[in-house]
Amino acid sequence: MNQAADAELAIETKSLTKIYGSGNTEVVAMRDACMKVARGEVVALLGPSGSGKSTFLTAVGLINPPTSGQVFIRGQLILDADQAQVNLRSFRRQHIGFVFQKSNLIPFLSAIENVQIAIELNGQSSRVARQSAQKLLDDLGVGDRADNRPSMLSGGQQQRVAVARALANNPSIILADEPTAALDSHRGRQVMELFAQVAHEHGAGVIVVTHDHRALDVFDTTYEMEDGRMFQPTHSQPN
Amino acid sequence: MNLATKDIRHNLGRFALTTVGVGMLLMIVMGMGGIYRGIIADATLLIDSVGADLWVVQRDTRGPFAELSRVPQNLVHRVYAVPGVTASREFVYHTVQRQRDEKALRMAVLGLSWPTDKGEWIQLTAGRSLKQNHFEMIADKSLGLAVGEQIKLGKETYTVVGTTSNMISSGADGIGFVTVADAQAIQFDVPGEAVRLERASRYARGESSEVGIKQPALLENASKPSFELPTTPRAQISAVMVTVSPGADVNEVARAIAGWGDVSVYTSSEEREFLLKGNVEKVRRQIGLFRVLLTVIAAIIMALILYTLTLDKIHSIALLKLIGAPNTVILGLIVQQALVLGVVGFGIAFLIGQKIFPMFPRRVILTNPDLIQLGVIVLGISVASSLLGIWKAMHVSPNEALS
Ligand SMILES: Nc1ncnc2c1ncn2[C@@H]1O[C@H](COP(=O)(O)OP(=O)(O)OP(=O)(O)O)[C@@H](O)[C@H]1O
Ligand SMILES: [Mg+2]
Numbered sequence: 216m217n218q219a220a221d222a223e224l225a226i227e228t229k230s231l232t233k234i235y236g237s238g239n240t241e242v243v244a245m246r247d248a249c250m251k252v253a254r255g256e257v258v259a260l261l262g263p264s265g266s267g268k269s270t271f272l273t274a275v276g277l278i279n280p281p282t283s284g285q286v287f288i289r290g291q292l293i294l295d296a297d298q299a300q301v302n303l304r305s306f307r308r309q310h311i312g313f314v315f316q317k318s319n320l321i322p323f324l325s326a327i328e329n330v331q332i333a334i335e336l337n338g339q340s341s342r343v344a345r346q347s348a349q350k351l352l353d354d355l356g357v358g359d360r361a362d363n364r365p366s367m368l369s370g371g372q373q374q375r376v377a378v379a380r381a382l383a384n385n386p387s388i389i390l391a392d393e394p395t396a397a398l399d400s401h402r403g404r405q406v407m408e409l410f411a412q413v414a415h416e417h418g419a420g421v422i423v424v425t426h427d428h429r430a431l432d433v434f435d436t437t438y439e440m441e442d443g444r445m446f447q448p449t450h451s452q453p454n
Numbered sequence: 455m456n457l458a459t460k461d462i463r464h465n466l467g468r469f470a471l472t473t474v475g476v477g478m479l480l481m482i483v484m485g486m487g488g489i490y491r492g493i494i495a496d497a498t499l500l501i502d503s504v505g506a507d508l509w510v511v512q513r514d515t516r517g518p519f520a521e522l523s524r525v526p527q528n529l530v531h532r533v534y535a536v537p538g539v540t541a542s543r544e545f546v547y548h549t550v551q552r553q554r555d556e557k558a559l560r561m562a563v564l565g566l567s568w569p570t571d572k573g574e575w576i577q578l579t580a581g582r583s584l585k586q587n588h589f590e591m592i593a594d595k596s597l598g599l600a601v602g603e604q605i606k607l608g609k610e611t612y613t614v615v616g617t618t619s620n621m622i623s624s625g626a627d628g629i630g631f632v633t634v635a636d637a638q639a640i641q642f643d644v645p646g647e648a649v650r651l652e653r654a655s656r657y658a659r660g661e662s663s664e665v666g667i668k669q670p671a672l673l674e675n676a677s678k679p680s681f682e683l684p685t686t687p688r689a690q691i692s693a694v695m696v697t698v699s700p701g702a703d704v705n706e707v708a709r710a711i712a713g714w715g716d717v718s719v720y721t722s723s724e725e726r727e728f729l730l731k732g733n734v735e736k737v738r739r740q741i742g743l744f745r746v747l748l749t750v751i752a753a754i755i756m757a758l759i760l761y762t763l764t765l766d767k768i769h770s771i772a773l774l775k776l777i778g779a780p781n782t783v784i785l786g787l788i789v790q791q792a793l794v795l796g797v798v799g800f801g802i803a804f805l806i807g808q809k810i811f812p813m814f815p816r817r818v819i820l821t822n823p824d825l826i827q828l829g830v831i832v833l834g835i836s837v838a839s840s841l842l843g844i845w846k847a848m849h850v851s852p853n854e855a856l857s
Binding site: 331 | 780851
């Protein structure tokens with residue numbers, strides 16, 4: 216079961232299983248989920264509510280370890296069941312960008328500071344970090360709101376700031392859980408295209424959980440989950 | 455980027471209010487220490503400023519600041535004759551409580567050895583020191599007597615000629631300085647009828663005694679106050695204060711006087727110790743305990759405040775963990791806020807205290823060593839009280855950023 220991992224892959228998961236609770240309240244949220252994401256590949260993850268998409272994403276994101284199975288990132292074994300093989304926190308800091316369902320910004324920091332802090336945590340000086348943060352916000356069309364706190368921003372603007380933060384450190388993998396839920400379809404598509412661009416330019420692997428079937432053409436691959444099982448639909452693959 | 459200050463700025467109003475609250479609490483802790491210092495300073499002020507090297511007191515007593523001490527008035531002259539003594543003065547000191555303007559006036563009356571001591575050593579806030587050996591008084595300002603005011607004590611009326619400040623007894627009563635003769639007159643004042651009865655009985659006894667019959671002129675003395683009678687009078691003063699000449703050895707002089715059977719001798723610092731050990735010790739312990747309790751309470755309250763501040767930020771902390779912030783960043787956020795709370799609170803305590811403490815009925819003295827000590831304690835409890843918050847922060851899972 217522990218075959219040598221492919222270093223060309225950005226992400227590889229081997230039979231990830233997550234069981235919440237025990238006994239009567241036991242919930243198998245994810246069962247033997249396997250996925251391979253190449254460097255530069257953008258993957259859409261579809262599935263009905265409660266099918267285990269978030270569970271899978273947080274397992275790959277190293278914040279919610281699986282009950283069994285392995286997570287490889289860039290060919291390196293990172294999680295063996297719930298056993299961490301590296302310092303997860305510093306690994307997340309250097310290699311993973313997150314965007315989640317709900318906006319997840321720090322309320323006491325302004326938009327630009329929310330991006331800046333992620334860059335500073337990776338050892339950049341605050342001046343350099345601020346410049347890169349401003350550029351990212353400009354790219355995402357929220358540069359003019361840089362000094363506003365999250366509470367002063369609309370849901371869509373908050374989500375774009377979160378995207379900027381996810382991209383800030385040129386991560387090896389980007390994990391997004393319905394990042395476009397709060398955006399109109401135009402903006403939503405823009406964000407997806409931005410993910411694709413980062414993936415292609417920097418060789419990052421991207422997994423996006425989405426319900427928005429209109430933007431599926433942006434993705435290279437589509438996976439689906441149902442009842443905790445992962446599969447790849449053979450028909451709906453656009454070119 | 456400093457997360458601690460960013461968060462404080464975001465919640466500035468609430469944080470400021472909390473800090474003021476902590477500051478008030480620390481002000482009380484500070485005030486307790488100051489009250490303690492004040493009590494010691496007030497209690498020892500008289501001993502310290504009266505400037506005696508040695509105290510000669512009734513044998514086997516600990517002197518006038520600890521208990522009742524009675525020595526004969528002529529002891530002043532006996533002591534003066536000891537080699538090495540440059541000055542010896544009577545110490546006459548007692549407390550009276552009289553009615554004045556419908557209010558009780560408590561006053562500690564201290565006798566000055568006219569004419570060697572006119573009260574020049576007393577720091578005056580107004581008026582002058584004594585110029586005659588009767589019916590003049592220097593009053594502490596806490597007595598509420600101004601220069602020129604008159605007060606009747608016993609059969610005589612005394613005029614306030616000078617005022618001073620912070621001259622109070624260990625019981626916090628203001629001191630009135632008069633001459634020794636006046637102080638004794640006040641102390642031994644007896645109603646006229648009692649004097650007449652006493653004189654009559656002395657006269658009767660004198661007439662029937664052999665001396666009285668042979669020397670009728672002696673009977674003149676029967677009408678004098680008892681402390682002026684030419685026999686060996688009853689011990690009428692509390693102690694004798696001795697000043698030793700600069701060249702002489704204090705211990706040598708003390709040893710010489712200690713050889714006499716009727717007195718004990720103590721140095722000023724011994725007499726000071728008796729006062730502190732006796733009168734002030736319990737007050738000191740009481741205030742000390744209160745201070746410890748208040749410090750503990752301050753620490754608990756600060757811990758709860760910091761815990762709540764951390765709980766308010768727990769989502770942000772989980773998020774910081776999610777994006778990979780190391781523990782030092784999170785620790786820094788909490789501890790720095792704790793230190794800001796403690797340091798600014800301490801500053802507020804000091805500033806408000808300086809304004810408020812002078813209005814207290816007794817002195818509150820803030821000394822630098824006390825302030826430094828409290829400052830160090832505040833830093834200590836700031837860090838210690840953030841432990842609860844740190845513990846909470848360390849246990850939050852990055853997953854909680856998603857809920
Ligand atoms: N902490 C938890 N404890 C117990 N059960 C959980 C927990 N988190 C998720 N589950 C359960 O696991 C299953 C999968 O949940 P998950 O959040 O992964 O679904 P999802 O596909 O992301 O749904 P949605 O599209 O609504 O976000 C659900 O049945 C859910 O109730
Ligand atoms: Mg979900």
